[in-house]
Amino acid sequence: MRHGGSLVLASLALVLAMTAPGAAQRTDVVVGLVLEPPHLDPTSNAAAAIDEVVYANLFEGLTRFGANGDILPALAESWDISPDGLTYRFTLHDGVTFHDGAALTAADVVFSLDRARAGDSVNAQKFLFADIEAVVAEDDRTVVVTLARPNGNFLFNMAWGDAVIVAEASAGTNATQPIGTGPFRFETWRQGDSVTLVRNPSYWGEPARLERATFRFISDPTAAFAAMMAEDVDTFPVFPAPETLSILDADPRFETVVGTTEGETILAMNNRREPLDDIRVREAIAHAIDRQTIIDGAMFGYGTPIGTHFAPHHPAYVDLTGLSAHDPARARDLLSEAGVEGLRLSLALPPPVYARRGGEIIAAQLRDVGIETDIVNLEWAQWLEQVFGNADFDLTVISHTEPMDIEIYGREDYYFGYGAPEFQALWDELNLTLDPDRRNALLGDLQRNISENFVNAYIFQLAKAGVQNVDLEGMWINAPTQATDLTQVYWAD
């Protein structure tokens, strides 16, 4: 009987397979996202979910991130940098229009950058614009940006979703009716369900191959699995149920895609508080951590061990995991050397799986070297206020997902409280340096500085584990920024 059933199914599948080529090639895609964006204006909210819908698809900046994190021209077709690194002269593409038909001119660039750095700006990444002294439109297609001090990261900064170019007429309504310059324009947003974009027929560059893209918001892991299996969704770039990825991978209809992200997952320590202000105690904690156990236990094996706050896929990355190799005996020695006994610390955990599951494993590993922890589970809003805002914590597990954010170690008032002068000196030198090799060497020194000072315990780089229909081509594998770039996506025959 069971054989009979599977025979029927098999012949059904055969019939379906035979009829499939006759069907027209698909020109739409349904992308599953875990979080719904609160609104669609990337210039006034830090939520990664906004960029996951609009980045490169709807809004564009002067420059943009490529699939591997390289900086590519976007609205600016070219630029000249003065020898002192203080003046950037951008030439804009010809014939760029916003989705409402208005032409993009240099005045729009001046407006966007001035708005982002203004006193009443609510841009979540205001530091990107901090070094700008003046933005001037020389003519319709030429913008000159003058910096107060050289900043080797400036072109990189302009690629962020927070630095996209918007028009003055629509800046106030982009949250609900976004008007950009990208290859897709906004169609509908069914709040709580989906956002739909359609191809922009008058795009200035190479037009998108898809006619329509729908982003569906599914946060429940089981629902995400069912949506994939029922083929209601074509791809989940970040799949919320990694435990079922092997099942989906075994299915010939789907393939899993595992890439890297900019998310350094760390056990952050409050460097201001006793006894964590003692480098020996921090070193002891770093040696107590067994990275691979955490990756296997909390992340189903997805993740790359790191020994510093830097993405392993970056050319300047230095593997420093050896400095804080798993060594419980050494950890115990360091603790007794520091004269610390019966240490009890609080461990604040925000909601993501890496923190909640990873935190339990870390607590067990710390207990192994004689450190007891009190686990405190916090919601995001609580974590942001208590840990991040008021630095009221001992230990916390958190993934820093912003690209190239090693800069935060230079801020004295940042929540873990480092900001050592020698780090700041290196950072300032980096900003004055334009030579790529020298820059990479300096980035290496920065990584060594925080690793040797055991500012935090560096655990692993968050992986981007996703799943997609096998016929879908052109999706990003890695995530140099949190985005779903659909501009090159198409269906294979």
Added chain:
Amino acid sequence: MTRFVLGRVTMMLASLLVASIVIFLVLEVLPGDPAAFMLGLNSSAEALQALREQLGLNQPVLARYGAWLSGMVRGDFGISYTYRVPVAGLIADRLWVSLPLAIYALTLSTLIAIPVGLLAAANRNGAVDLGAMGLAQIGIALPNFWFAMLLVLVFSVGLRWFSSGGFPGWEDPGAAMAALTLPAIALALPQASILARIMRSSLIDALEEDYVRTARAKGLTRTQALIRHALRNALIPVITIMGLQFSFLLAGAIIIENVFYLPGLGRLAFQAISARDLIVVRSVVMILVFAVIVVTFLVDIAYALVDPRLRQGRP
């Protein structure tokens, strides 16, 4: 009857006012700053201050409560901190999913429970009764989200009769009803099980009353006595439970909404709480309080319709 209704309406308004104060105060003491949530890990103190000013978070507590209350009376619930659209519209959209879903589920559960309860009571301790009550026991024991996942696996992943979730909107009523069908079944089954058991036991109680014996003595058959005399008297506890169930279906469907990723009120409240979109949270909670109070009011009216003694204010 008029005095009865007037009394209930006054009670309703007083409950709403008390609820608004409690809701506002509870959300005031909740830790977490909406502005900090929106601007994330790299935000500057300056931008945070600008955003707080823009959202009106710097005003005194009493002024914000007053503004909220007077706005609500005019039907203006304010602008959502995170979504940046009027809260009233946001809630109305979600109600168009949650309310039909609750009604759909309650209809299904009533259509199942009343006949099953009647049959079971009529065949007390017979095979039908034992079978139906056994199934009801299982229905109560099953967690509805588990049952929902089972429905998805069978009807969406396996048979492909329904999509696995989402909501296409009411522009196409057929598609909208189809999208609500699996969630409604998942919600209705446990409710139907409870309702059938209540129906059965209150019918059995009624069947032992003197008036049923009198009716039987007049020459009515057992079934006639059951339908004409026992059923009406047995309905009061059933209506009470239905009222409670409707409130639960409206406010408590969040787990089912998650399984089927439906844009309902429960998910709106959940997302708003985690984003500290307090203006949305308190308005959603207020709407739910309002719904529960209205349902309770309607249940009271229904009692009065079923039981004439209540109409005249007698116990």
